[in-house]
Amino acid sequence: DQQVKQNSPSLSVQEGRISILNCDYTNSMFDYFLWYKKYPAEGPTFLISISSIKDKNEDGRFTVFLNKSAKHLSLHIVPSQPGDSAVYFCAADQGAQKLVFGQGTRLTINP
Amino acid sequence: EPEVTQTPSHQVTQMGQEVILRCVPISNHLYFYWYRQILGQKVEFLVSFYNNEISEKSEIFDDQFSVERPDGSNFTLKIRSTKLEDSAMYFCASSGGTGIYNEQFFGPGTRLTVL
Numbered sequence: 001d002q003q004v005k006q007n008s009p010s011l012s013v014q015e016g017r018i019s020i021l022n023c024d025y026t027n028s029m030f031d032y033f034l035w036y037k038k039y040p041a042e043g044p045t046f047l048i049s050i051s052s053i054k055d056k057n058e059d060g061r062f063t064v065f066l067n068k069s070a071k072h073l074s075l076h077i078v079p080s081q082p083g084d085s086a087v088y089f090c091a092a093d094q095g096a097q098k099l100v101f102g103q104g105t106r107l108t109i110n111p
Numbered sequence: 112e113p114e115v116t117q118t119p120s121h122q123v124t125q126m127g128q129e130v131i132l133r134c135v136p137i138s139n140h141l142y143f144y145w146y147r148q149i150l151g152q153k154v155e156f157l158v159s160f161y162n163n164e165i166s167e168k169s170e171i172f173d174d175q176f177s178v179e180r181p182d183g184s185n186f187t188l189k190i191r192s193t194k195l196e197d198s199a200m201y202f203c204a205s206s207g208g209t210g211i212y213n214e215q216f217f218g219p220g221t222r223l224t225v226l
Contacts, residue, residue: 034214034215036217041219043117043202043217043218043220044217046217096167097144097159097166098159098169099146099154099156101153101154102153103152104153
């Protein structure tokens with residue numbers, strides 16, 4: 001089941017620069033998307049979400065972009081900080097209150 | 112800030128034994144969920160619960176699994192006869208609104224080890 005894919009298992013970015021995490025999906029019935037951040041030995045922490053009627057949602061340093069025609073979304077973090085180092089999960093929902101997660105991307109912010 | 116809590120943080124059990132994983136969702140939330148993550152794999156949906164009944168379940172959630180909200184605060188996942196492949200992190204989540212889409216807030220997880 002590869003309905004939600006994060007093709008980059010890891011990403012390394014310098015502190016202060018922009019981090020861009022990508023996510024693709026195949027199920028056109030998905031219409032709500034979320035990003036979660038996860039530290040080791042903790043549960044996923046909600047970061048930001050977007051519904052399919054929008055193409056952008058911004059919250060502080062975090063912006064999520066949605067391209068429905070390409071079935072692609074991305075999370076931009078700017079500026080990146082050392083505390084942003086974590087695993088980031090993309091998740092999708094089709095109104096069933098059942099999230100489908102990607103495999104995660106491990107982001108490392110280098111000082 | 113309100114948060115989802117889970118107990119125990121780590122549970123070790125013998126194959127074939129019953130386990131109960133416990134969760135206290137955020138107090139004014141209406142939807143409750145269980146997910147699991149096998150080591151090195153994706154977080155997978157197991158079940159959602161609303162208005163005292165299961166609203167969705169995955170194919171993983173077979174007859175060995177059950178959920179219950181025994182009182183106004185706890186939400187439990189029971190595995191009747193554990194198998195080795197049930198070893199995973201189990202996450203409880205809750206969401207609050209009555210809209211179609213609501214952010215789910217996750218607990219810290221229970222690591223289940225089946226020997």
